[in-house]
Amino acid sequence: MQNAHDLALLLARFQFAFTVGVHIIFPAFSIGLAAYLAVLEGLWLKTGRDVFLDLYRYWIKAFSIVFGMGVVSGLVMSYEFGTNWSLFSKKAGPITGVLLSYEVMTAFFLEAGFLGVMLFGMNKVGRGLHFAATCCVSVGTLISMTWILASNSWMQTPRGYTIDPATGRFLPDDWLAIIFNPSFPFRLLHMGLAAFLSVAFAVGATGAWHLLKARRKGVTASEPVRMMFSMAMWMAAVVAPLQVLAGDAHGLNTLEYQPAKIAAMEGDWDTEGRAPELLFGIPNMQTEHTDYAIKVPLLGSLILTHSLEGKVPGMKDFPRDQRPPSPIIFFSFRIMVGLAVLMVLVGVWSLWLRRRKTLFTSTLFHRVTLCMAPAGFIALLCGWVTTEVGRQPWTVYGLLRTTDSVSPIVLSSMEISMTAFVIVYVIVFGSGMGILLRLLGRAPEEGEHDTNASHPADILATGMHPKTIEASSEKGA
C-alpha cells in the first residue's frame, strides 16, 4: 500500500514536471516573440521601411502557432495544481490561488482580448490601434510572467503568512511581502532575460539558415533575412552578458535563503572556506562524496561569496531527509552555465565580425549560430530543473513537504493519465514543432505583403495587404 502511494507520488511529480516543462517552452517563446513583434511594428510605423513589415508578417505566423500551444498547455497547468497537488492547493491555495487569479485577470484576458485584433484585425482597426493591440499582447505576456514567478518564488522563499495551527493552512498577512518575497526580483529578472535570449537565438538561427541557403544558391540574402540576423545578434551580444550577471546575483540570493540547494548544485559535502569549484564530478548521495571530481582551487568561494575566504555550505550540514538530489541539479546547473558561456562567446564573436564587416558572410559563424538554435530553451529548462529539483523535498520551502502535498489519486488513474499526456503531447506539440520548422524554413520575401495580395484567401494570420492597410489608415486619419 505504501509502495503504491510512493509510486503515485512519483508519477504525480513526473507528470507535473513533464507538462510544465513542455508548457514553459511556449510562454518563453511568446514573451520574447511578442516583444520582438511590438518592436518591429513600432519601427515600421516610425520609419515606414517595408523590411520591418515583412519581418512582422513573417514572425506573426510563428507567433500564432506558438501562442496557441502556450494557451492549451497552460490550461492544463491551471487545473493540475488541483488534480495532482490537492493537499498543497488546500493549504497554500489562499496564497498561490489568489496570485494565479490575479494573473488571469490582469494578463490572460489582456492577451486573449487583443490577440484576435493582433492576428486578424489589421484591415479592421487601422495602424495605430493595431500597434496598440500588439503592445497589449506583449505587456500581457510580461505581466503573466510576473505573477506566476511571484507565486513560484513565494513557494521557494515564503514570507508574509502565518500558519493556521488547526488546519495547517497558510493565512496571508501581508500581500506585499508575499509578492515581493526575497527571491522574486532575481527570479523575475533572470527568467525575463532567459525568454529574450531564447528567442534571440531562435530568430538568429532562422536568419543563419536563410543566409546559408542563399549562399548555397549563390545569391545575396534578402534584406529581411539580414535584418533579423543582425537584430538577433545585437540581442545576444547585449543580453547574454547581462544574464550572467543576473544569474550570479540569483545564486548569491539562493546561497542566503536556500543553502542546501547551493550545496547540492555545487556537489559540496563539507562546509569550508577557500572552497574549490567543481567543473565535473558525480555526486553520490549514499557515500556522501563526489566522485571523479575535477576541481579549480578557490574558484568556488570566489564565485559564490565574491571573496577567497568565504564559507561555502556543504550537504552534510543538512539532515539526510532534507537534501535535494544533487546528481540531477549538479548537471542541470552546469549545462545552463555552459550554454551561457557559449552564448556570451557568440555575442562577442558577432561584435568582432560586425567590425570587420563580415557578419553576413562568415559561413562558419552562421553554422555555429544555427546549431545554437535550441540553446536558450535548453538552458531555460535546465535552469528550472535546478530551481525545482533543488527545492526538494519541499513544495513550500522548509514548511510543506512534497509527500504531504500530493492528491489522493489511485495509482491506476495516474498511470492512465501519464500515458495519455505523453501520447497527446508528443503528437500535438511534435506536429506543432514540425509545422513551425516548415514555416521558418521558408524565407521571408521582400515585399511579402505584395505577393499575397492577389490571393486574399491565402493570406495567413494578419490579412495585411497594402490595399486594406491604406483603406484602414485613411479611416483612422
Add this chain to the structure above:
Amino acid sequence: MMDFAHWLPIIWAVILIAAITIYVILDGFDLGIGMLFAMEHDRGRRDVMMHTIAPVWDGNETWMVLGGAVLYGVFPGAYGTLLPAFYLPIVLMLLALIFRGVAFEFRVMTKDTPRQKLWNVGFMAGSGVAAFCQGTILGGVIQGVKVTDGDFSGGPLDWLTPFSILCGLSVMCGYALLGATWLVWRTTGPLEESCRRWAAKLAVGLFACIVAVSFWTPLLHAPYLRRWTDWPNIAFVAPVPILVIVLGMLLVRGLRQGHSRVPFLCALGWFFLCLSGLGITIWPYAVPPTLTLWDVSSPPSSQFFQLVGTVILLPIILTYTIYSYRVFRGKVTETDGYH
C-alpha cells in the same frame, strides 16, 4: 448583522456562478460549432464556421481558466476535493481541449495536405469530448461526492453513472444548439439555412434533456426535492419552468420566421435558466452533499484581497472583450479571407 466572513463566500459564489455561466455560453458556441463541423462537409462552409470564432475563442476559453483560478484561490477546499474526485474526466477534457485549441492554427498551416483532415477530426472530436466531459462533471457534482474528513475518499469512477452520462449528452446537445444559433446569426446563404434546420432539431432534443434532468435531479437527494417543493420557495421557482417553455416557443418561431439574432438569444436564456436552476438546487453546498461554501472557503484576508481586484478588473475585462467582439461583428462570408 452577519459578519464579513459570512458574506464574502456568498458574494464569491455569485461571482463564480456568473463566471461559469459566461464560460458555458461563450465557449459553448465554440464547442458547438466544433461538433457541427461533423455535419458540414463542404470546405468553404467549414472555413466560414472557423472564421466566426477564430478571433474570439481564446478569450472565451480564458473564462474557464478564471473559473479554475477563482476556485483555487477562494474555495481551495472545493478545488482540492472536486479535482481529484473528477480526475479522469478532467484530464480527458483538458486533452480534448488541446486538440480543439491547436486546430485553429494547425488546420490553416496544413492546408492542401492530407494532414489537414487529421486536425479537422481533432477539432470535431476534441469539441465533442470536451463538451461531454464538462456535462458529466457537472452531473457528478450534482449527484454528490464522497468525502471523509474534508478530503475526497471515493473511487476513480464514482462519477460515472447514468445520471452523469445524461448530463454529458445534454451539454453536448445544448452546446450544439448554441453553435447552430450562433451560425444562424453570423453567416448567410446555404450554411445559414442548414444551421436553421439543425437548430430546430437540437432545440427539441435539448428540451427533452432539460425535462429529464429536471425530474431526475430532485430524486437524487431529499434536500434537493425540498428546495423546489417547500413553501415559500415554490412561489419563486415556479416561473422557471414556465419561462423555459416560453423561451422554447420563441426560439422555434424565431428559427421559422428567419430572425437572425432571436434564436441565439433564446438559447442563451435557456442556459441561463438551467444554470440558475442548478445553482438554486445545490445551494449552499460547494461539494454536495457534505461541504458548504463556508467549509471550503479560504480565509477572509484572501477572499477580500481578491475581491478588490475583481471588482476593479472585471468591468475593464468586459469592456475590452466587448470591443474585440465588435471589431469582428457582422455576417461572415467565404470571401472574408482573414485566414
